[in-house]
Amino acid sequence: MRIVLFGYGTMGKMIDRIATARNHKIVSRIDTPGDIPPFGELDVAIDFSTPDSALGNISACLENGVPVVSGTTGWLDGFPKAELLCRQQNGAFLYASNFSLGVNLFFELNAHLARMMSGFPDYAPTMTEIHHTRKLDAPSGTAITLAEGIIENSTYTAWDSERSSSETIPITSERIGDTPGTHRIAYDSEVDRIEIQHTAHNREGFALGAVLAAEWLIGKKGVFGMRDVLNLR
The missing domain is CATH 3.30.360.10 (Dihydrodipicolinate Reductase; domain 2)
Structure with missing residues (x-):
């Protein structure tokens, strides 16, 4: 997969390492508001940014046809907007408060x-x-x-x-x-x-789960959660 990472703090860096080890390519690392990734070169986006920027990141991905996985918390008052936009764009969006x-x-x-x-x-x-x-x-x-x-x-x-x-x-x-x-x-x-x-003993499980979710999301349409990825529904 060709991946953009929104947010490059502790989780972003760990996702980078795990995704690279699984033979994926990190095309872009966005950690500054206003930076625009090369949407045409991407297969999926993974968002672990901030509550203030998450909805904008998710919306930009959906509007450009890029499936997006988000683990950012604290922005869920905007979740209905992301869900509606995903359905309008016939896109793919997966949110989880925890990917472990x-x-x-x-x-x-x-x-x-x-x-x-x-x-x-x-x-x-x-x-x-x-x-x-x-x-x-x-x-x-x-x-x-x-x-x-x-x-x-x-x-x-x-x-x-x-x-x-x-x-x-x-x-x-x-x-x-x-x-x-x-x-x-x-x-x-x-x-x-x-x-x-x-x-949790460490954050490895969170990061691995986010990468597995991104792998699972490719080729799908709709709004999903980790229950879908783990077939727990």
């Missing part, structure tokens, strides 16, 4: 547990997410996806940084050192606690 195989299996476990716990109102869910101090958004996109998984499978209606009502899932965000990512979901009652947790 383990995290996507954790998403499924979280939804299953939420369905089980919905019949036991004495247990109240809480969430904690821990990341490195350079992470710009809080809570993390992964935490929001987990919260949405609980909401879809229970009577809870929203998430927040605190329990503002009995229908709200509180999310605590911590930023510590160089932590790659930890997500913990707990159901507490007066007598005990049920807890599940995913802990």
